[in-house]
Amino acid sequence: MGITAVQPKILSAKEAFNRILEEKDLFILDVRNEGEYSDWRIEGKTVESINIPYFNLLDGVEEVLEKLPKDKEILVVCAKEGSSQFVAEQLAEHGVEVYYLEGGMKSWSEYLHPVKIGDLSTGGSVYQFVRVGKGCLSYLIEQDGEGVIIDAVRTIDDFLSFAEEKGITIRHILDTHLHADHISGARKLREKTGASYWLSPKDAGEVSYEYEPLTEDSKISIGNDLEIKVIYSPGHTIGSTSFMVDNKYLFTGDILFVESIGRPDLAGLAEDWVGDLRNTLYKLYKELPEELFILPAHFGKVNEMDSQGRVMASLDKMYQVNEGLTIEDEEVFRKTVTENLPPQPNSYQEIRQSNMGKINPDEDQAREMEIGPNRCAVHN
Template sequence: MTVKNMTVKEITNKVLNNEELFLLDVRTEDAYQDWKIEGENFAYLNIPYFDLLDGVEEIVDQLPKDKEIAVVCAKGGSSQMVAEMLVEEGFENVYSVEGGMKAWSEHLEPIKVNDLKDGGELYQFVRIGKGCLSYMVVSNGEAAIIDSTRMTDVYVDFAKELGVKITNVFDTHLHADHISGGRKIAEQTGAKYWLPPEDAGEVTFDYQPLRDGDHVTVGNTNIDIHALYSPGHTKGSTSFVVDDQYLMTGDILFIDSIGRPDLAGKADDWVMDLRETLYTRYKELSDELIVLPAHFMIMDELNEDGTVAEKLGTLFEKNHGLNIDDQDEFRKMVTENLPPQPNAYQEIRETNMGKISPDNEEQREMEIGPNRCAVR
C-alpha cells in the first residue's frame, strides 16, 4: 500500500500560514522533548514507532478524524510504516513526512526581505527546522552570501536562477551550532571567503581576513557591506551594515534574546565584550537599522511574511537582554543557567576550522536538534 507523502516544504508553508496540522511524532520521547516541528496551530501526539509495531488500535481514539495527520520520524522510514497502518485503519488524511526530521532540519526557505536602494535585493534563507538564518545580497549581477549553511546547492542554484555570480561569502563568526557552507561555496564558485581572523586562529585553509571597518561592495551599484567588530559570542564576532539599512548581527543579538558567550570556551572573559558590543557599539548605530540575526529560537520571532527582522530601536525597547542596567546581573544572566550546549558543538567547530572532515551523513547527525546559541 502506498501512503501519501508530505514534504517539508509543504509543512513550512503550513507554519508560515498558521494552518492547522496534527503531528504524530513517532520518535522516542527524548528526541521529541528535545526538538520537534513547531507551528502556531499544530497539535501533537508522541508515541514511539516501536510501541506501534503490533498495531495502532490503541492510539486511534487520540487521533482526529477530520484533520490532516502528518506522521514524522527521524528519517521517514518509520513514519511511512505507521502511516500505512493508519490508512489500513481507515484514516484518509494521513501523510508521512518525507525525509523526516533530517529533511526538516535541512530545509531552507528563501524569503525576500526587501529591495535595496540601488536596485539590488536582499534575501533571508530561513532554516525553519533549526532556526538558522543566512542571507544573500544581490546587486547588478553579483551576489554575496552571509552565514551560509552546509546546504550549499540551495544558494548556488538560487544565484543561478537569478542569473547572478557569487563573488563574496562571509561568516560573521566561527559557528558552533551548524556547519558552514561558506568555504565550499567559495571553492565551487571562485568567490572570496571572509572570516574574522580572531576566530580563525586554528583554521587549516586560506581565507580573506575580515577586519573592523572593511567595506566590500557587491555589484557595481555599490551595495556596501560594512564590517563592524562586535565580539561577545566569539572573540571575532563581526556584524555587517548592509546598504546603510540592515544590521546583520550574527549570533550577538537576536530578536527576543542575545548571544551566549560560552560556546568557544571563554564565557567569563567574553561577558564584558558582549556587554560592550550590545550596550555601547550597537547603541551608537542608528535606531532605524533593521536587525537581521543569524538565528531565531521561537516561532514568535517570525514576522507575518516569515522573515526574522526588527528595527534596532525596537529591540533596545523590548529585548530583555538589552535592558539589564546592572553589570553583575548581566554577567549572571549570560553565564549561569544556560541552556544545554548545541549537539556536537565541539566537532562542529572543528569541522568549520577544517580540522576534521566528516562525511555528509555524519554532518547531518552532528547538526540534529535545535541551535541553542542564545540566552533569554
C-alpha cells in the first residue's frame, strides 16, 4: 500500500501559543541554522524540539522521518516561513500530519497575548500584554474609560485595537526606563493618540524628542480618582522608575523579575549602578507593602506564566524564592550582577540609539534588530 500524501496546515503564532498555554503536546522541527536555534527557540512545558537545518533537508526529508513522533502535533519552524513551508510539504508527501508556523520566528517574536491581571478597588482594571516570543511585558491600566500604557512595545496596533474594543481613551504612556532589548512603541502611540509620554530625565539625557519628565513629583492620573504613584528605583538604568497602583500592583520595569533581577550593565555603567540596584532591591522595595503583586517588564521562561498566561508574583514571595534577593553579602551581590552575565541583547546599542531618537530604522530593520531573547536579567 502506497503512502497517502496530505496537505500541510498553517499554524499562527497565536494558535501555537494557545497550545503551549493549554499544555498540549507539541513537537517542533526547527530548520533554522544551529546558532539561531541554540540562541533562541520556542519553548514550553509540553514542547519538545529538534534542530535540523534546512540545507540538510534540500535533498529529501527521509532522515528526519524516523525522528518524528507519531502521537504529537508536529510544527515546522524557520525564520520567516518559506523554508518551513517547503519542509512541511515534503513531510506531507510522506503522509505526515504536519503544520508550519505562519510568518516564522518573526511572527512569533511579535505576537502579543492580552490577558487581564485583575480589578482595582476603584472599579478599573489592569491588563498585561505578553510578547511571548520576546519575553516583553506591556500593560494597560484602565479607569472610567481612560487608560495608561506602560512599556509599550513597537507593534502598537494591538494596544490601539484593544483600547478601541474596550472603549478606552489612552491618556498617558509611560516607559519605566530607556529600553535596550526592544524598540519602544511609546512615541508612535503618542502620535496616534495625543497622549502624554513620560520618561525619566535621568534616562533621557541624549534623546532627540520632547517628553514629559517623569519624577516622583509627577501627577499622573486617569478617570475620577486613580493616581499612579511614581517611585524612583534606579539600578537597571540610572533613570529606572517603578509605579504603584491601588496599593495592589507594583510595576517594576527591569529592576525585579519573577525569577531574577535586572542587570546593570547595558549602558556600560555596571560598576556605577550596582549600588543603586542593591539599594532599590534590598531597601526601597523592602519598605513597600509585602502583599503587592509585582508586574515586571520582561520574563525569561514560559514557566513564569500561570495557567492564564499572566506573569506576576507577590513581593513577599519574591523575597523568599528569588535568588537575586537573597544575597546577604554586598560584595557577592556586586560580583553576581557584574560578572558572568548572559550575553547582551542582540543589537542592544542600536536599539538604545533608536529609543533615543538618534536613528530611525524602518520596519524590516527594526524587526531584525529585535530578533532573539530579551536578556535583561542577571540570570538566564
